[in-house]
Amino acid sequence: MDTAVDVRPLLIDVKGCRQAYHKEANADLVVLDDVNLTLHEGEIVALLGRSGSGKSTLLRIVSGLLKPTAGSVTWRGVPLSGPTDGVAMVFQSFALFPWLTVQENVELGLEARGVPRAERERRAEGAIDMIGLGGFENAYPKELSGGMRQRVGLARALVVHPDLLLMDEPFSALDVLTAETLRTDLIDLWMDGKLPVKSVLMVTHNIEEAVLMCDRILVFSSNPGRVAHELKVPFPHPRNRLDPAFRQLVDDIYGIMTRRKPVEPRLPTAPAPSPLATPLQSVGTNVMSGLMETLAAEPYNGRADLPALAGALQYEVDDILPLGETLQLLGFAVLEEGDILLTDAGRSFVNSDTDDRKKIFGEALRQHVPLVNMIRQVLDERWNHRASAVRFRDELEDHMSASYAADTLRTVIGWGRYAELFSYDEEAEQFSLEDIE
């Protein structure tokens, strides 16, 4: 942590923030736990983490859209009780009103404040020109490309001259080139002092984006969401992605994000976590075997640097990490300080034919995924070898949110079908042993 006292004015101060949703079964479902965040004028800060790490939730808390379960949020020293005038937000989905023109969309925030029409138009035109939308004033959002739409989103946020600009994965819905143009345009405006904001807080799951744009990065861990690490980015703008120091920092962050969570000291009275408590990530069997084959072959020969591998496969960190972790869960690979290593089990999977692969996969499932074992056991015990999926989902929901439970179950169904451990009838929501063995 930064020990030097920051003399720049403090904008946002979040202390001991916790966000939890009440579950009837046992514990609350904790999305954010004990998160602290301070934001001063003149900095761009990234909240970096995997999906489901609560970073978007934190952004909504900072924006005043959401009230945290516990903890305090102050805006310029005053407790925050709702959206304030000093904060404007850019959305991942752009959130443009399809029935308003570019100009009208941009004017929206001003109109809400009762700014007179003439001034509204003047300021909107200024923002539109600054962000490179001149000439599109009368277009409707559906006539624009994704990149132009997000420019409208930016202009709409900037026109109200917010002290703090919040961006929720602003470039993740855009293609690679468009996103890059937008990033550099934004940084150029920021460096030239043309951006009418004092500070920027952005949520991202793209490590390079965070290193490219931000002065400070808060790395989140998931389940529950916590700030696992905070680091400064010491490079001046414009930054070069190919600079070895840049690459090293990206590598380091990969290492931080793949590091196993330290085992938490459990109170002696607390019950042991159920084997069902870990949500499974929806990773398909095809992509798993694809990655294992790639790893086994040249040039990796069983070991690869994650950022390099992600770059070669054009994967984002949100794609590659779940994949690596799932392989690790099943014992086919190991993650180590930003590298991925194929295990012996993984090698023998790669070297087998289709039927043997299914056998190896099935054994791995029965060994490492308790839910699969449980389903198979119930099926074996029943006289008709049938079981409803509902009971398993209910049991999962005791430990995780409904949507995680649904994802986990869907993943297990896909895996089990591939390994021919059980079959599943979607219409009846029923597991069975039909056509098995």
Place this chain on the structure above:
Amino acid sequence: MSATKYPSMAAGWRLPNLWDAVAFVCVIGALIAFGHVAEGTLKRIDAPGATEISLDPWNLPNYALRTTLRMFAALGASLFFTFTYGTAAAKSRRAALVLVPVLDVLQSVPILGFLTFTVVFFMNLFPGQVLGLELAAIFAIFTSQAWNMAFSMYQSLKTVPADLAECSTSFHLTGWQKFWKLEVPFAAPGLVWNTMMSMSGGWFFVVASEAVTVGDNSWKLPGIGSYVALALEQRDIVAVGWAILAMLLVILAYDQLLFRPLVAWSAKFRFETTAGTTASDPWMLRLMRRTRLLKLIGEAFGDAAAYLGSLRLSFTGLPRARGRQEPSRLIDAAWIALLLAVLAWAVWRVQGFASRELAWSDVEQAVLLGLITLVRVVVLMIIASLIWVPIGVWLGLRPVWARRAQPVAQFLAAFPANLLFPPVVLFIVYFHLSPDIWLTPLMVLGTQWYILFNVVAGAAAFPGDLKEVAANFRIGGWLWWRKVIIPGIFPYYVTGAITASGGSWNAAIVAEVASWGDTKLQAHGLGAYIADATDRGDMPRVILGVVVMSAFVVLFNRLLWRPMYAYAQRRLTLA
């Protein structure tokens, strides 16, 4: 999508153009006609000519105007109802507890049965005045228009995209601003469509509500409905023909002048982020955009509306953060207790009423007749499907034909089928056919088009690559129907069939009894039962009939259509 601008028009013309002259004459004419109608409405009921009808076709333009204005008055009331009731149901969790089920039931209750009683009520409000009758007629039309509009509003408000809602909050829009900037525009396309449907539904009631009989008195409000009623009494088939022609022209007029432009305009509010192919603007919309005067008036309205919508009115203060505090259990409990009390009171009243006025045999009879009507509806739906599905598929797969057929089918759906009853009745009387069978098709006469145009839409939207696969593997004949096209159009078909069957139930009240002069044809069924009881002023049996019919409709929807719809959405749609 944006308005086509013609340089010559956009440039500063100071003088009004030719279209302005046309528009000016039309506006003056409309004002004079309005004055005339207002005069007629404020007359005393026994004034000469206040409630008399003549079969002279030259009176028809005047009657048509009166009828149309009545319908638009009802439409205004329906819109007001939609904006208040629909919004309340969507915004308040506690209100929704009551309002939504009530709306669901009201949608399926054939209010036609209660006409007599509402007439008495409104006539007592304005004794001796035409206004009372007018209001009763408007109310009857209102009851045929309001429910689906309110429901559409409710559903739209419930599905406002979360990111836009969040965006509005984060930009500090007040509740009032959010309503006009986000929620109403989002609801607009659905609402316009439902308004159009309501308008067609209203015609059904016009014929029944303009000519009313209470006890020994009978009145005929000047209007097309009364004209038809008199023509039927006097066995004047030529007059019926004139009435049909007048109605055709009226429907054509408001369809072209009002609804086509409205639908085209509201497409702007459709929530889609990709530019779709848009049909060319209807001529009326082009006219409005080209005519300086009309354009100015339109802009003035638009500005005024925009001003009202952007007022920073707020009923709840500035938007607050979504808190996590649980809704107060105490107030919830009190609210539910209150609802239970009302329910208990209602049960007690109904029970008292029923035990005084009705016997079990009455219920048995009503249910039995309901079953007969049910058989009719089912048979009709099967027949209509067998006829229209193949035709719809054929049309839909040929884009040129689909484009031609779609507006025609929509127009036919808008045409009130009860106007076609007289010729059919004449036909039955002439050939001495059994009313039990031959009156039946009347129920589906107006509603079958929903099946047609939905199937056409479904077949037109059928993915091209699947068509190619079918051709590539030489899938043909029955197999093609079974595995390819029927599953492909099924979701669309179900949507159309739900509307068609609902309409058929409602039509039963009018269709199971038909008269031609002194000859009265009556089929066995619940609709005839209700119509009969209404004629006799037998309130308990009217209520019983209406309740039984509502129960049938609700059960039919819940047990057949909803599961089918859910199945179609789950299994037969890609995505």
